[in-house]
Amino acid sequence: MPILVMKFGGTSVATLDRIKRAAKRVGVEVAKGYDVIVIVSAMAGETNKLVGFVGETSPLYDAREYDAIVSSGENVTAGLMALTLQEMDVPARSWQGWQVPVSTNSAHSAARIEEIPTDNISSKFAEGMRVAVVAGFQGVSPEGRITTLGRGGSDTTAVAFAAAFGAERCDIYTDVDGVYTTDPRVSNKARKLEKIAFEEMLELASLGAKVLQTRSVELAMRYNVKLRVLSSFEEQSDEAGTLVCDEEEVMENRPVSGIAYSRDEAKMTLVSVADRPGIAASIFGPLAEAGVNVDMIIQNIAEEGRTDMTFSCPIDQVKRAEKALSEAKARGEINYHDLVADTEVAKVSAVGIGMRSQSGVAAKMFQTLRDEGINIKVIATSEIKISVLIDRKYMELAVQALHDAFELEKA
Amino acid sequence: MPILVMKFGGTSVATLDRIKRAAKRVGVEVAKGYDVIVIVSAMAGETNKLVGFVGETSPLYDAREYDAIVSSGENVTAGLMALTLQEMDVPARSWQGWQVPVSTNSAHSAARIEEIPTDNISSKFAEGMRVAVVAGFQGVSPEGRITTLGRGGSDTTAVAFAAAFGAERCDIYTDVDGVYTTDPRVSNKARKLEKIAFEEMLELASLGAKVLQTRSVELAMRYNVKLRVLSSFEEQSDEAGTLVCDEEEVMENRPVSGIAYSRDEAKMTLVSVADRPGIAASIFGPLAEAGVNVDMIIQNIAEEGRTDMTFSCPIDQVKRAEKALSEAKARGEINYHDLVADTEVAKVSAVGIGMRSQSGVAAKMFQTLRDEGINIKVIATSEIKISVLIDRKYMELAVQALHDAFELEKA
Structure with missing residues (x-):
């Protein structure tokens, strides 16, 4: 049977x-x-x-x-x-x-x-x-x-x-x-x-x-x-x-299937890091050892040998991340002017396997958020996902606007 | 170790x-x-x-x-x-x-x-x-x-x-x-x-x-x-x-070590049973099959081919016992005039390994109960135990009197 x-x-x-x-x-x-x-x-x-x-x-x-x-x-x-x-x-x-x-x-x-x-x-x-x-x-x-x-x-x-x-x-x-x-x-x-x-x-x-x-x-x-x-x-x-x-087996052929969000995010920025080959490893090595789940990462363009490094992690790991980084600084492994944590952020993501074959999804997403006056703090993408970090107070607005923009209410 | x-x-x-x-x-x-x-x-x-x-x-x-x-x-x-x-x-x-x-x-x-x-x-x-x-x-x-x-x-x-x-x-x-x-x-x-x-x-x-x-x-x-x-x-x-x-290893050498009791007893009497060889088996066989835990049994002296048979069992098995016996009667396996259940009884027992070597324990027990005016309904004995079935209302009195009689308060 x-x-x-x-x-x-x-x-x-x-x-x-x-x-x-x-x-x-x-x-x-x-x-x-x-x-x-x-x-x-x-x-x-x-x-x-x-x-x-x-x-x-x-x-x-x-x-x-x-x-x-x-x-x-x-x-x-x-x-x-x-x-x-x-x-x-x-x-x-x-x-x-x-x-x-x-x-x-x-x-x-x-x-x-x-x-x-x-x-x-x-x-x-x-x-x-x-x-x-x-x-x-x-x-x-x-x-x-x-x-x-x-x-x-x-x-x-x-x-x-x-x-x-x-x-x-x-x-x-x-x-x-x-x-x-x-x-x-x-x-x-x-x-x-x-x-x-x-x-x-x-x-x-x-x-x-x-x-x-x-x-x-x-x-x-x-x-x-x-x-x-x-x-x-x-x-x-x-x-x-x-x-x-x-x-x-999924018949629908649309670029985005769903809009997800997460409130439990924090953005951390290392201000004015001395830029040199291997600096990313020096920063994210200690974080990994401390059990910090780093999600999104961006590095600004370096100016005069210094750069800003921003990453996101779960909000309840901020203290652990700060400890790991300040210890690495004390050991002389990294050098930065300041470490700024922003815990008032949220992550909003558009997910869909249709993205693989359809272009313009990211552009549409950014435009929708701009039209609502929502500033994007960090962007990360994968093959089937675009995620942005925004001010947490705009989270509901962003989700609703993106749901509308990609016409997800229509079967 | x-x-x-x-x-x-x-x-x-x-x-x-x-x-x-x-x-x-x-x-x-x-x-x-x-x-x-x-x-x-x-x-x-x-x-x-x-x-x-x-x-x-x-x-x-x-x-x-x-x-x-x-x-x-x-x-x-x-x-x-x-x-x-x-x-x-x-x-x-x-x-x-x-x-x-x-x-x-x-x-x-x-x-x-x-x-x-x-x-x-x-x-x-x-x-x-x-x-x-x-x-x-x-x-x-x-x-x-x-x-x-x-x-x-x-x-x-x-x-x-x-x-x-x-x-x-x-x-x-x-x-x-x-x-x-x-x-x-x-x-x-x-x-x-x-x-x-x-x-x-x-x-x-x-x-x-x-x-x-x-x-x-x-x-x-x-x-x-x-x-x-x-x-x-x-x-x-x-x-x-x-x-x-x-x-x-037990040093104390007294006939009785403790007085136990149980309130959950019932006494059942089959009145005027036709007496013949094998009658006990005909009665207690069906009870065992019905899962009735028969404890004490007494049979009166037979007169003119008929006798009374009394036994005790846990009080919550009375209904089951009645059913088993009336079914055996219906099948013609046993013959009795009446079945009387007394659920107002208690069992009191004197227990002690000293009984094996000391005589007069039973006599002292019966005398103590008689002095208190307590009627004994059924008696059962083992090597180290004497149990009696009495009216439940006398249970506390019997336990206290026996405890005194055998001087159990003295170490």
């Missing part, structure tokens, strides 16, 4: 009633003839409670114990989902990560899945079981200890199972009903996309549109897993939600 | 503060030079919460899923205890049942431990680890599924580890400070026992003095594990609590 993977996030299994509702959705797919692998998160709030316990007990905790503790919430949901399905007369049983086993590396709290053997679950399907309920987010290390895959890791569990079992599709049930052209809270013209390419979804995810864990999208792209995002709180048809798929 | 097993029950690990307190007790033993195996229960309330979830989801639940769900609370405590010890600079790590592995049979929810390999934990002790924290109550079946050992099962986990590792002692930390001559809530003359024999503890446990799981005492007796019951809420010396040990 064809296999379907269905993943239910924390809000979708927050109560016994919601678990029942999710189980009914699973029952619909079973009735269609699918053998279903259900991946569950912990009941909403449980993981946070456990993370809180760990933080209170041990601020610099042993990640192996952290993983053993926080993975327990998923085990509870998996068992309850299996029981709920059994009550509906659907043959089902639960698996914890180590029982499959979901083999990962030893990078506790951010482990990567290395192998998912299918024989164990497949033989149960062959015996007549119709649903395998698997605790998401967790695996087991080569040392036999429990690992977790990082926040949102159940998405990755789901995609990895879909890849391993050659599933027809991987449905991610969540509290939103799909991927939108932009955040509906910022623009009421936001439109739900029927389809979106993996590459676009990756850019949107990493830009803060937190529908899917980034790694799950990478994995889906690599193994060409059809990924569907849909709401567990609405009646669903086969065409519901948004399908994240190969670029060839 | 010598090994000590320390078990902390649910109330002893109910909050992060109490876990810290328990960890400090562990630290004291580590400082003395012990390698310690800590067995933990779930934080008080957690297991009940999970059991509630299961009951609400599926009244006739799959015990394999039940076990997978309710075992998760212990995993959380094990990790938190390990982290707390690490914070105190005590090298520690947690083990879940399947990681040891604690091998059990497949009797889900009431599994029996079959093997505990020591190599895994011992090699960590050899590397310098000082505390192995093990999630109690759970194991893994030959099929690789999680099992649980029944309510109070963490006691059994603790004793099994003490036996497997040849521990010097197994300390059970709980919310009482030892085993008493009777329930202090019933008699203010109740005295804490310094030592009690395994056999006596077994009788007391099965009589409802719920300090230790019965199976843990059986196991301790079989492997001669020194078992100590003590409070986790008081400062403790090496002589604190009550030592449950081999009968030879």
